[in-house]
Amino acid sequence: xxxxxxxxxxxxxxxxxxxxxxxxxxxxxxxxxxxxxxxxxxxxxxxxxxxxxxxxxxxxxxxxxxxxxxxxxxxxxxxxxxxxxxxxxxxxxxxxxxxxxxxxxxxxxxxxxxxxxxxxxxxxxxxxxxxxxxxxxxxxxxxxxxxxxxxxxxxxxxxxxxxxxxxxxxxxxxxxxxxxxxxxxxxxxxxxxxxxxxxxxxxxxxxxxxxxxxxxxxxxxxxxxxxxxxxxxxxxxxxxxxxxxxxxxxxxxxxxxxxxxxxxxxxxxxxxxxxxxxxxxxxxxxxxxxxxxxxxxxxxxxxxxxxxxxxxxxxxxxxxxxxxxxxxxxxxxxxxxxxxxxxxxxxxxxxxxxxxxxxxxxxxxxxxxxxxxxxxxxxxxxxxxxxxxxxxxxxxxxxxxxxxxxxxxxxxxxxxxxxxxxxxxxxxxxxxxxxxxxxxxxxxxxxxxxxxxxxxxxxxxxxxxxxxxxxxxxxxxxxxxxxxxxxxxxxxxxxxxxxxxxxxxxxxxxxxxxxxxxxxxxxxxxxxxxxxxxxxxxxxxxxxxxxxxxxxxxxxxxxxxxxxxxxxxxxxxxxxxxxxxxxxxxxxxxxxxxxxxxxxxxxxxxxxxxxxxxxxxxxxxxxxxxxxxxxxxxxxxxxxxxxxxxxxxxxxxxxxxxxxxxxxxxxxxxxxxxxxxxxxxxxxxxxxxxxxxxxxxxxxxxxxxxxxxxxxxxxxxxxxxxxxxxxxxxxxxxxxxxxxxxxxxxxxxxxxxxxxxxxxxxxxxxxxxxxxxxxxxxxxxxxxxxxxxxxxxxxxxxxxxxxxxx
Ligand code: PCD
Ligand SMILES: [Cu+]
Numbered sequence: 001x002x003x004x005x006x007x008x009x010x011x012x013x014x015x016x017x018x019x020x021x022x023x024x025x026x027x028x029x030x031x032x033x034x035x036x037x038x039x040x041x042x043x044x045x046x047x048x049x050x051x052x053x054x055x056x057x058x059x060x061x062x063x064x065x066x067x068x069x070x071x072x073x074x075x076x077x078x079x080x081x082x083x084x085x086x087x088x089x090x091x092x093x094x095x096x097x098x099x100x101x102x103x104x105x106x107x108x109x110x111x112x113x114x115x116x117x118x119x120x121x122x123x124x125x126x127x128x129x130x131x132x133x134x135x136x137x138x139x140x141x142x143x144x145x146x147x148x149x150x151x152x153x154x155x156x157x158x159x160x161x162x163x164x165x166x167x168x169x170x171x172x173x174x175x176x177x178x179x180x181x182x183x184x185x186x187x188x189x190x191x192x193x194x195x196x197x198x199x200x201x202x203x204x205x206x207x208x209x210x211x212x213x214x215x216x217x218x219x220x221x222x223x224x225x226x227x228x229x230x231x232x233x234x235x236x237x238x239x240x241x242x243x244x245x246x247x248x249x250x251x252x253x254x255x256x257x258x259x260x261x262x263x264x265x266x267x268x269x270x271x272x273x274x275x276x277x278x279x280x281x282x283x284x285x286x287x288x289x290x291x292x293x294x295x296x297x298x299x300x301x302x303x304x305x306x307x308x309x310x311x312x313x314x315x316x317x318x319x320x321x322x323x324x325x326x327x328x329x330x331x332x333x334x335x336x337x338x339x340x341x342x343x344x345x346x347x348x349x350x351x352x353x354x355x356x357x358x359x360x361x362x363x364x365x366x367x368x369x370x371x372x373x374x375x376x377x378x379x380x381x382x383x384x385x386x387x388x389x390x391x392x393x394x395x396x397x398x399x400x401x402x403x404x405x406x407x408x409x410x411x412x413x414x415x416x417x418x419x420x421x422x423x424x425x426x427x428x429x430x431x432x433x434x435x436x437x438x439x440x441x442x443x444x445x446x447x448x449x450x451x452x453x454x455x456x457x458x459x460x461x462x463x464x465x466x467x468x469x470x471x472x473x474x475x476x477x478x479x480x481x482x483x484x485x486x487x488x489x490x491x492x493x494x495x496x497x498x499x500x501x502x503x504x505x506x507x508x509x510x511x512x513x514x515x516x517x518x519x520x521x522x523x524x525x526x527x528x529x530x531x532x533x534x535x536x537x538x539x540x541x542x543x544x545x546x547x548x549x550x551x552x553x554x555x556x557x558x559x560x561x562x563x564x565x566x567x568x569x570x571x572x573x574x575x576x577x578x579x580x581x582x583x584x585x586x587x588x589x590x591x592x593x594x595x596x597x598x599x600x601x602x603x604x605x606x607x608x609x610x611x612x613x614x615x616x617x618x619x620x621x622x623x624x625x626x627x628x629x630x631x632x633x634x635x636x637x638x639x640x641x642x643x644x645x646x647x648x649x650x651x652x653x654x655x656x657x658x659x660x661x662x663x664x665x666x667x668x669x670x671x672x673x674x675x676x677x678x679x680x681x682x683x684x685x686x687x688x689x690x691x692x693x694x695x696x697x698x699x700x701x702x703x704x705x706x707x708x709x710x711x712x713x714x715x716x717x718x719x720x721x722x723x724x725x726x727x728x729x730x731x732x733x734x735x736x737x738x739x740x741x742x743x744x745x746x747x748x749x750x751x752x753x754x755x756x757x758x759x760x761x762x763x764x765x766x767x768x769x770x771x772x773x774x775x776x777x778x779x780x781x782x783x784x785x786x787x788x789x790x791x792x793x794x795x796x797x798x799x800x801x802x803x804x805x806x
Contacts, residue, residue, distance in 0.1 A: 011607045016546065017539030018753065021690035024531045025546075026524070035263040038218045041233045043291040046220070047076065049281050050126040050294070052116040052133045053304070054108035057144075057375040057718025058155065059137040061104055064116060069132040074125025076288055078133060079117040079280055081105040089279055092249060095272075095497060096349065097168025098178070098340035099160070100378060102276045107140070109157055109338035110377050111720055112303040117280040119292060142375050142718040143176065146312065146335040149372040150174040157338060157373045168340075169349040169371075178340050178371035183354045183431050189366035192327030196318030200403045202785050206391045206767075208310035208335070208376070208712045211383040212730065213525070215265025216301040221281040222291035230282060231258040236553075237271040237523055238563025241497055243555045245274055248498075250282065261553035267525035268702070269381035272343040272565050273306055303723045306343065306379025307712055310335040311353075311391040315399040323407050325418050328365040328430070330356055330395060334380075336371050342380035343565070344387045345495040345502060351387025352486050354431035358396035359440050359484045359656060360418040365430040375718045384702050384763035386487050386566040393483040397768035401480070401775060402784050411480045411772070412453060416444060419482075426749075433486060435654045439746045443680055444482060447658035450742060451678050453478075456662060464780050473668050475780075475804075479661035479773025483765040487757035488571025488652045497562060501648060504573035505559035506580045508537060509642040512630040514623035515547035518577065521561010522569040523553045527759060528691045529569065533577055535687055536753065540581035541588075542608030542622040559644055567655075567757025570687070571748070576647035578752040583643035587629075592620040594634035653748045653756035657681040659765045663773040667804040670796030672708070672774070674737035679765065683758035684747040696741050696762045703766025705731050707774075709791040729791070778802060 016022045029035055066078040081103040084090040091099045104115045118129035141155040148154055154176055156162050162175040169179035193199060219234035230252055236242045239259040247254035264271065277294040284292040296305070311332055318327035334350060336342060344351040350369040357365050384390070400418075404411040419440040420427045427435040447453070456478055463476045492501035510516035518533055529552060534545035552558060561573065585605070592610040593600040596618055603610040609621035620628075629641040662676040679696055686692055709729035713722045722728045747754025767788075774790040775783070781802040786794070799805050 008607060015538040015542065015544050015608065017535050018685065018687050020535060020688065022531055022535055022545060022688055024528045024691065026528060026530045037215060037263050037265055038220060038233050038235055039295055041220050041262065043220065043222055046291040046293055047119050047121060047284070047288060048123045048126050049117050049119045049284055049292050050123065050130055051114045051300070052118065052130050052135065053112040054104065054115050054137070055111065056108055056137050056139055057111040058109060058140040058142045058157070060107045060140060061115070062136040062138055065134040068134065069118060069129040072125060072129045072132050074121040075118060075129035076121070077119040077284060078129065079103065079284060084283065087283060089249065089283060092274065092279060094339055094341040096340040096342040096344065097346065100339035100341055102279045107159070110375050111718055112300065112377070114276045114304070117284065119284045119288060144374055144376070144714050144716060144718055146333050146372050146374055149176040149374055157375060176373045178336055178373060179349045181349045181369045182367065184366035185364055186366045188364040189327045189329055192364050193316065193318045193329065196326060197321045198319045198407060199316060200399065200406050201314065201316040202399060202402050204313045204315055204395050204398050204785065205787050206309045206311045206313065206394050207788055208307050209383065209706050209710050210302050210307050210712050210728070211268035211270035211381065212302055212728065213266030213268050213270050216296035216298065217271060217275055217277065217305050218295040219278050219281055220291060220293040221285040223285040223289070225289055228252070229256040229258065231260070232278070232282065233260045233262060234278060235264050235271045236261045237267045237525060237565050239523060239553055239555050240521065240560050241500070241563060242274065244500065245498070246282065259555040261523045264523070264525035267565065269308065269343065269383045269565055270306055271525065272381055273341055275305055298725060299723050302712065302728055303720045304377050306341065306381040307337065307377055308379070308381050308383030309391060311388070313391065313395040315395050317399055317403050319403060323409050323414050323417050325360055325362055328357055328362045330367045332369040334369055334371045335374050335376065336380055337374055337376035337378040339378040340371060341378035343382065345489055345497060346499070347494060347496070348387060351389065353388040353392045355389055355433060355484065355486045356392040356396050357429050357431055358393065359420060359482050361420045361424065362430045367431060376714060382566055384699055384760045386485060386760050387489070389485055389760070390764045390767055393764045394768050394771065397481045397483065398771060398785065401772050405779055405784060410457070412444065412448060415480070415482050416441060434651060435484065436651055436748050436750055437746050438484065438654060438656055439744065440482065440656060443656065443658045443682055443744050446742065446744060447660055447678060447680050451660050451676065453660070474664050474666055475777045477663045477665065477773040477775070477777025479663065479769040479771065479776060481659045481765050481769035481772060483657055483761070483768070485655045485757070485761050485764050486652050487567035487655065487760060488649055489566050489568050490652060491650060492648045500562065502562045503646050503648045504561045504568070504576050505644065505646045506573060506576040507559045507642070507644040508580045508584060510584065510626050512627055514543060514626040516543060517549040517551060519558045520550065520552045520573055521559055522564045522573040524564060527564065527569070527695070528688070532687045532691055536574060536577045537581050540578055541585060559646070567760040570755050570757045571653040571751060572647060572649050574755050575649060575752050576645040579647055580643045580645035583645065584641055587641060588622060588625045590634060590637060591625050591628050595620050595624070595628055650750050653684065653751060655681065655683045655756040655758060655761050657761055657765045659769040661769040661773040663777060665774065665777050665795055667799035670792040670794070670799065672790070672795060676740070677737050678740045678742065679762060680742040680744065681758060681761050682744045682746050683761065684745065684751065684756040685754035686743065686745065687755060692758050693741050695759045697739050699760065699762025700739050700766045701731060701736050703763045704737065704770060705729055707767045707770035707788055707790060709789045711789050
């Protein structure tokens with residue numbers, strides 16, 4: 001086809017650039033079972049490692065006897081803390097500035113803690129070896145309730161630091177205290193409360209849960225003695241960070257460490273940190289000279305790798321009688337388990353929890369967070385919520401509902417009254433953030449109109465009357481949630497991991513025939529980066545997305561990046577892609593000018609190439625320019641067309657959304673039905689609307705799981721009672737409600753393509769919507785707050801407590 005017969009729309013459509021519902025290219029291999037996951041990587045002579053784990057949550061280790069295990073056929077080695085001490089690896093640093101045992105050193109601090117690592121020729125032999133290791137324990141008193149962690153007579157958990165007065169984030173008040181973190185103006189906030197006409201105060205707990213990706217955490221380590229090089233295939237959301245950490249703690253030079261994240265079966269924050277399995281496999285490979293694989297099972301994943309939440313938040317709001325908020329005070333008791341292994345940027349011990357003022361214009365606020373140790377597994381990862389943002393959103397969205405209830409106001413009306421107004425952006429929050437952009441009123445009103453909010457409230461009033469008359473046993477709840485997310489960690493001025501600034505990167509190389517490759521510092525775990533990153537390049541460079549390969553996850557070839565979590569890939573790496581592409585386009589313009597024998601400034605970009613201003617027929621496509629770049633570049637200009645960008649974002653991005661959940665609950669059984677769920681998301685410029693919809697569906701499903709039942713629960717003796725999918729709620733298509741999605745577009749003013757993150761938003765907004773629906777349903781019976789998760793049993797208990805059941 002010649003140029004003239006192809007319309008602009010056709011040229012644009014061919015690119016499948018930004019805004020196109022491009023089908024996910026990675027699904028071609030995934031749907032055919034051709035993905036390549038860690039467990040698919042098999043090396044000759046490969047050994048298998050597995051852990052002896054503690055049945056006790058708190059106990060002293062009197063002795064470990066390996067003799068019988070070493071006699072089990074196939075068992076080659078049994079590693080204990082004593083062995084790791086020889087290479088200075090019995091403990092490892094955590095991302096939060098604490099240290100963590102790799103293998104139990106003298107004592108165990110949580111049930112299923114790693115005690116010894118058995119290496120054998122296959123998994124079965126390793127398992128037999130585990131059973132043959134004899135460990136003698138002496139049980140110690142157990143500390144499970146965080147509210148008792150700082151009691152004068154509480155058992156001291158971390159004897160290694162019991163006399164340390166200062167932790168990584170300042171002074172400690174008790175041997176089981178980790179840090180206190182405060183933000184905001186205390187005096188001004190206290191004054192606001194003294195003057196307040198109306199106040200509310202509630203303990204709002206966000207229970208412990210777990211990301212539980214379908215593929216558990218795993219790795220394969222192979223040490224080449226001759227070259228002195230270590231290669232690690234692993235389920236890493238941040239492969240470069242893992243390489244740096246391994247270099248720092250193993251003393252193997254960083255260029256001799258190769259970290260490869262192949263396909264990953266879901267991450268959700270679970271695969272950000274470093275686990276004992278990685279260290280033990282690496283050591284075992286060095287010791288045996290053979291490749292060693294470690295693959296967690298489900299119980300191990302749920303009970304020992306990083307949990308999420310476990311925040312106990314006491315929220316107070318001060319307001320006027322008319323419902324204008326005047327102050328916010330929040331105290332958080334954060335249960336970190338046995339070690340502070342929170343995966344947050346280094347300077348943020350409670351993540352970005354200070355986004356807790358939410359979408360509202362609080363003139364003043366004060367926040368204090370106390371982190372404490374308990375006999376539970378370490379962790380504290382995002383699980384689809386950036387850093388402690390879901391906790392913050394839940395706290396404020398529940399508290400706003402409680403205030404509305406006290407004022408006798410509709411929760412939507414209260415929110416509309418207190419929203420940050422469009423003209424206030426960029427908005428400086430009382431707790432220190434600068435919100436980049438937002439239009440909350442428009443989003444909320446679109447939600448109200450689409451679902452007929454007023455009609456739903458009328459229906460609810462009728463149902464309540466019918467309930468009181470004894471005509472129905474069903475109660476109806478409307479769960480409103482309006483969240484502001486904070487994603488895109490982050491600007492080097494306040495975000496680093498172990499001292500490495502949280503930029504991200506992209507390297508684009510175009511080939512002579514007009515196709516190319518982009519290599520990234522991010523790592524998709526299912527998000528679809530291979531699809532969407534190519535779309536950004538397609539729009540920026542006029543090359544069809546199908547002609548761009550996207551490669552992630554190999555530290556030898558990818559530019560250094562901080563990885564994928566905290567919905568940071570679009571805000572940070574997405575910007576790096578645009579910036580790298582623009583460098584290429586600038587050079588392409590010089591080449592086009594030379595080809596067209598005209599000054600660069602007389603050219604304009606037009607979809608897929610450069611055109612001479614005012615002379616539309618004089619045009620050079622990017623394809624022509626690519627060829628010329630390798631064939632006849634302008635004199636004095638280097639051949640080739642490639643560029644790299646390391647992008648340090650000037651600010652975070654602040655996506656937001658308006659969600660509504662309509663729920664019916666049968667009081668006699670506690671059984672709930674989600675009748676309707678509407679989710680409006682604003683993530684700025686939308687790269688791939690279909691992927692966004694998929695992200696929202698996934699995030700809402702996880703929010704549903706967490707709010708309605710998913711929990712890591714411990715009994716008083718420290719046993720995990722929800723350690724498998726028999727007890728840990730993992731919704732299937734049967735339980736999962738139908739999702740209605742919608743959007744508005746408020747671009748980020750500082751992002752080169754105006755995009756904000758979206759992957760986490762549905763969890764951040766979804767959890768309060770579900771919980772507010774349950775609480776709203778019960779509110780007319782005199783209840784102000786019912787703790788999550790809202791499973792049938794708890795709903796039934798609430799109904800009983802509130803007198804709905806005789
Ligand atoms: N505006 C816009 C935004 C976005 N997008 C798209 O979407 C996605 C997402 O993004 P973002 O938001 O940026 O994010 P990222 O970074 O990429 O990722 C991350 C996230 O992601 C999510 N999602 C998902 N999916 C899947 N499938 N899988 C997984 O695993 C996951 N995970 C989850 C999580 S949890 Mo964390 O880690 O907790 O912190 S965080 C997170 C991608 O593809 C992109 O491109 C678009 O399109 N547009
Ligand atoms: Cu979080």
